Amino acid sequence: MTDKERLLQYCLRQGDTHIIFGYRLGEWCSKAHILEEDIALTNIALDHMGLGNAWLERAASVDSEKRSPDDLAYRRNEREYYNLLLAEQPNGNYANTIARQFLFDVYSVLYYSELLNSADDTLAGIAGKGLKEVRYHYKHSAQWVVRLGDGTVESHKKIQEAIDDMWRFTEELFEMDETDDIIAKSGVGVDVSGLKEAWKTQVSEVLEKATLSLPDHNLSRTGSKTGVHTEHLGHILAEMQYLPRAYPDAQW
Amino acid sequence: MNMNEEELLRNFEEKIDVDQKIEPRDWMPEAYRKHLIRQISQHAHSEVIGMQPEGNWINRAPSLRAKMVLLAKIQDEAGHGLYLYSAAETLGISREEMLDQLHTLKAKYSNIFNYPTLTWADIGAVGWLVDGAAIVNQVSLQRTSYGPYSRGMIRICKEESFHQRQGYEIMAQMAQGTPEQKEMAQDALNRFWWPSMMMFGPHDSNSPNTGNALRWRIKRESNDTLRQRFIDKTVQQANVIGLTIPDPDLKWNEERGHYDFGEINWEEFYAVINGNGPCNKERIDHHKKAHEEGRWVREAALAYAEKQKQETLV
Ligand SMILES: [Fe+2]
Ligand SMILES: [Fe+2]
Numbered sequence: 001m002t003d004k005e006r007l008l009q010y011c012l013r014q015g016d017t018h019i020i021f022g023y024r025l026g027e028w029c030s031k032a033h034i035l036e037e038d039i040a041l042t043n044i045a046l047d048h049m050g051l052g053n054a055w056l057e058r059a060a061s062v063d064s065e066k067r068s069p070d071d072l073a074y075r076r077n078e079r080e081y082y083n084l085l086l087a088e089q090p091n092g093n094y095a096n097t098i099a100r101q102f103l104f105d106v107y108s109v110l111y112y113s114e115l116l117n118s119a120d121d122t123l124a125g126i127a128g129k130g131l132k133e134v135r136y137h138y139k140h141s142a143q144w145v146v147r148l149g150d151g152t153v154e155s156h157k158k159i160q161e162a163i164d165d166m167w168r169f170t171e172e173l174f175e176m177d178e179t180d181d182i183i184a185k186s187g188v189g190v191d192v193s194g195l196k197e198a199w200k201t202q203v204s205e206v207l208e209k210a211t212l213s214l215p216d217h218n219l220s221r222t223g224s225k226t227g228v229h230t231e232h233l234g235h236i237l238a239e240m241q242y243l244p245r246a247y248p249d250a251q252w
Numbered sequence: 253m254n255m256n257e258e259e260l261l262r263n264f265e266e267k268i269d270v271d272q273k274i275e276p277r278d279w280m281p282e283a284y285r286k287h288l289i290r291q292i293s294q295h296a297h298s299e300v301i302g303m304q305p306e307g308n309w310i311n312r313a314p315s316l317r318a319k320m321v322l323l324a325k326i327q328d329e330a331g332h333g334l335y336l337y338s339a340a341e342t343l344g345i346s347r348e349e350m351l352d353q354l355h356t357l358k359a360k361y362s363n364i365f366n367y368p369t370l371t372w373a374d375i376g377a378v379g380w381l382v383d384g385a386a387i388v389n390q391v392s393l394q395r396t397s398y399g400p401y402s403r404g405m406i407r408i409c410k411e412e413s414f415h416q417r418q419g420y421e422i423m424a425q426m427a428q429g430t431p432e433q434k435e436m437a438q439d440a441l442n443r444f445w446w447p448s449m450m451m452f453g454p455h456d457s458n459s460p461n462t463g464n465a466l467r468w469r470i471k472r473e474s475n476d477t478l479r480q481r482f483i484d485k486t487v488q489q490a491n492v493i494g495l496t497i498p499d500p501d502l503k504w505n506e507e508r509g510h511y512d513f514g515e516i517n518w519e520e521f522y523a524v525i526n527g528n529g530p531c532n533k534e535r536i537d538h539h540k541k542a543h544e545e546g547r548w549v550r551e552a553a554l555a556y557a558e559k560q561k562q563e564t565l566v
Contacts (some may be wrong), residue, residue, distance in 0.1 A: 019316075026319070029307035029326055030538065033546020035300065035334050042327040046320060053316045070315045094549050150559065151552025158548070243314035243372060250430045252314035252372070 004062040010183045015055030016083035019073055022048035023236055027091055040140060047133040054126045074244040078234045079227040086169035088232045095148055099162035102141035106202050107173045108134040110195045119187035142206050149210025160212050167215040172222040268469050273399035276342040284468050288398055289343050291470065293350045296336035297361035299329045301535050305369040306378060314372060321418050322375065328411045339400040355540050364447050366529030373426050373440035379419015381448040387412045388482045397469035420489060427493040442498045450521045452479035483511050
């Protein structure tokens with residue numbers, strides 16, 4: 001693999017993750033429990049799309065096939081997508097969504113704080129803008145974890161179950177393969193394996209405040225680094241990509 | 253009516269006559285208050301129900317930019333809804349009551365959102381025509397006599413003109429795109445043209461609420477005046493991008509300085525108002541379902557807030 005191919009791969013992983021989170025959060029439109037929350041979720045969806053777009057622009061700039069960010073988003077198939085499995089998990093009820101976002105948001109703040117120091121100016125720029133956004137996302141999801149955890153008996157049960165379920169996809173956040181290793185060592189990317197302790201500490205603090213407990217199972221699923229996903233991704237791409245695929249010559 | 257109330261009414265009408273805004277704490281006739289509550293809550297519901305036909309295409313928006321523009325637009329519309337609910341609340345009705353009226357079909361929302369968005373071009377047509385018609389109406393309402401409503405309109409209009417331009421941009425691009433895209437664009441215009449015309453309501457001669465509303469300057473211009481303004485500006489926009497307005501009677505009238513146009517299908521208009529439009533049931537069912545499914549979340553938030561209050565008291 002050349003340097004450019006490696007950077008392309010690295011950018012796709014981050015970009016795809018944001019695009020798929022954007023997709024999932026966009027699905028909440030007009031379905032939230034109160035209008036204010038509809039606005040918040042759309043707003044967060046929009047941030048993810050903006051971040052995804054920025055990462056895919058960087059990816060496109062080093063792509064030997066000269067694909068545009070839209071080509072990258074709309075013309076790759078299931079096995080060429082590299083988003084975290086966590087991102088593609090269905091919205092479920094509001095607790096499922098909040099648990100999924102919270103576990104990612106804690107990670108995201110840590111990740112972008114590190115990426116600020118990237119030797120790649122574009123990526124450092126993405127981190128600068130992204131950090132402000134993901135801090136807000138974290139505040140939003142952590143507050144809801146606490147409200148639901150320390151709310152009613154029903155909400156407590158729902159958010160605990162949701163955390164337990166989503167937990168299966170968190171190991172992957174800290175996984176490093178050769179590409180990640182080389183990108184991190186060159187000072188461009190982040191050594192995410194080093195974020196795990198801080199992540200766990202912070203997650204535990206919020207869960208404790210929410211009167212929730214850390215999951216006590218060892219279930220874990222990974223695979224996105226090589227484009228092996230859960231069954232959900234295919235459905236997302238089928239819907240998301242349908243227009244550009246059905247009318248390949250059209251501009252939108 | 254005792255003397256006191258007569259005086260209050262005279263006072264109120266004097267303010268209206270010199271275009272002084274009425275504010276929430278001012279005395280106002282019950283009929284004025286009722287009319288405003290009905291109109292503002294209907295306006296708020298329209299913004300919120302309008303999120304559904306547009307939200308229908310978020311997952312299928314064909315480019316990253318298209319998706320971001322659409323998400324931002326829908327977020328704006330939700331913001332408009334919130335703002336308008338607050339304006340209505342200043343008149344002494346709660347948001348829960350308004351939502352209840354929506355769910356029990358006592359409150360209406362704009363007919364236009366009972367039409368489905370079937371292709372991506374419909375998202376263009378909605379922005380161009382529906383937001384376009386809304387702007388004509390809302391620019392006029394910036395001068396409405398009730399202060400909170402007027403200020404709401406001023407704030408909202410800025411965003412609506414963005415939406416209109418972005419919708420028009422989608423239409424223009426499709427009208428100049430592949431043959432299939434052009435066909436979709438024309439088809440969307442065909443389906444949305446007449447319902448957009450209906451957004452201005454019945455003819456003046458047939459509009460029961462217009463009299464008081466104009467006298468009290470809630471409404472500043474009549475339905476037919478506003479409709480004509482919308483037609484005149486939109487016909488030219490259609491011509492520029494090579495789309496045809498689906499009205500064989502549409503013709504420039506040199507003498508009037510306006511376009512003449514064909515008769516609106518009022519039977520369809522009243523059928524949709526009375527619940528028999530393409531999506532009336534779907535729209536309300538969707539809103540009720542989301543509201544019901546969110547009940548446990550609202551209860552949790554409330555319970556948590558109560559606990560926090562208790563703790564600060566201790
Ligand atoms: Fe609006
Ligand atoms: Fe709008």
